[in-house]
Amino acid sequence: xxxxxxxxxxxxxxxxxxxxxxxxxxxxxxxxxxxxxxxxxxxxxxxxxxxxxxxxxxxxxxxxxxxxxxxxxxxxxxxxxxxxxxxxxxxxxxxxxxxxxxxxxxxxxxxxxxxxxxxxxxxxxxxxxxxxxxxxxxxxxxxxxxxxxxxxxxxxxxxxxxxxxxxxxxxxxxxxxxxxxxxxxxxxxxxxxxxxxxxxxxxxxxxxxxxxxxxxxxxxxxxxxxxxxxxxxxxxxxxxxxxxxxxxxxxxxxxxxxxxxxxxxxxxxxxxxxxxxxxxxxxxxxxxxxxxxxxxxxxxxxxxxxxxxxxx
Numbered sequence: 001x002x003x004x005x006x007x008x009x010x011x012x013x014x015x016x017x018x019x020x021x022x023x024x025x026x027x028x029x030x031x032x033x034x035x036x037x038x039x040x041x042x043x044x045x046x047x048x049x050x051x052x053x054x055x056x057x058x059x060x061x062x063x064x065x066x067x068x069x070x071x072x073x074x075x076x077x078x079x080x081x082x083x084x085x086x087x088x089x090x091x092x093x094x095x096x097x098x099x100x101x102x103x104x105x106x107x108x109x110x111x112x113x114x115x116x117x118x119x120x121x122x123x124x125x126x127x128x129x130x131x132x133x134x135x136x137x138x139x140x141x142x143x144x145x146x147x148x149x150x151x152x153x154x155x156x157x158x159x160x161x162x163x164x165x166x167x168x169x170x171x172x173x174x175x176x177x178x179x180x181x182x183x184x185x186x187x188x189x190x191x192x193x194x195x196x197x198x199x200x201x202x203x204x205x206x207x208x209x210x211x212x213x214x215x216x217x218x219x220x221x222x223x224x225x226x227x228x229x230x231x232x233x234x235x236x237x238x239x240x241x242x243x244x245x246x247x248x249x250x251x252x253x254x255x256x257x258x259x260x261x262x263x264x265x266x267x268x269x270x271x272x273x274x275x276x277x278x279x280x281x282x283x284x285x286x287x288x289x290x291x292x293x294x295x296x297x298x299x300x301x302x303x304x305x306x307x308x309x310x311x312x
Contacts (some may be wrong), residue, residue, distance in 0.1 A: 020285045027208035028170070029284075037067035037274040038107050038217055044114050047213060050280040051175065052120035060170045062201060064124075064178045066194035067107035071099050074106070086143050087249055091153040092193045099191050101127070103179040111177045119206035122175045127182030127197060128189065130165030133158060133217075135182040135190045156182055156190030158197070161204040171282075199257030203264030210261045212254050213274040216226035218291030223248060231291040232301060235259060262296045269294040 003272040083090040108124040115122035127133030135156030140149035202210040221228035258269040272291030282290040
């Protein structure tokens with residue numbers, strides 16, 4: 001009996017993926033997932049199922065999650081004002097308690113529950129655990145459009161990363177699920193940007209890839225036009241996009257995290273949509289990909305990867 005058409009397609013896809021399986025087995029991927037995806041159970045389950053596939057194929061996956069959506073909902077339920085300046089949350093003492101409950105509680109547990117359903121062995125940690133991330137409180141900073149320097153409160157900037165705990169978990173066959181809270185050297189808890197945490201962990205772990213799962217199809221030339229997807233770009237192109245105002249809102253910290261990761265030795269970063277079915281696997285196991293590939297220099301791209309010419 002001859003294989004059916006669908007079976008032939010599956011066989012062809014598997015054959016196409018074999019070189020990537022050999023290339024990525026034993027390598028580390030850091031995958032960052034935003035709070036928006038956590039609020040949609042089906043989308044979260046789909047992302048975790050893809051992470052499980054990578055795990056079972058021998059890829060060492062570290063997942064970092066945000067939780068802004070969950071923190072905002074909890075703050076409003078408690079009657080607290082949600083204040084943000086330039087996309088960063090003003091974190092006073094009361095807000096820090098809310099953020100801690102939302103990130104280490106609701107958001108982290110939601111990811112772990114999805115992992116259990118997918119048969120993926122996962123352990124939840126935060127940047128506080130094992131001294132994973134040491135941060136310092138951000139001093140008041142000048143923000144364009146603000147009349148005075150902005151004091152973000154209990155918001156931190158990363159000073160150092162000690163990845164030993166994550167390495168031990170990975171070596172033991174677990175997928176770490178990391179919440180972006182940290183502490184300073186005196187144990188004061190600080191709220192960090194999850195994109196920055198993901199980028200710093202990717203550098204500290206010597207990751208092969210940093211994957212940002214975002215609300216859009218990837219990096220867009222025009223934020224209002226989903227069809228303006230940029231297939232690939234390098235650091236110089238990313239800088240030009242920032243100067244032209246093409247990067248705004250939540251894309252700015254993602255771009256900064258990607259830049260720091262690539263300059264820190266991570267070979268490649270990806271921006272893909274968590275809304276798109278199988279986007280993570282398609283990005284990893286095909287030349288075409290499903291979102292935006294970011295490399296230090298375009299010369300690093302192979303001819304097969306040079307699909308429609310990038311803008312920026």
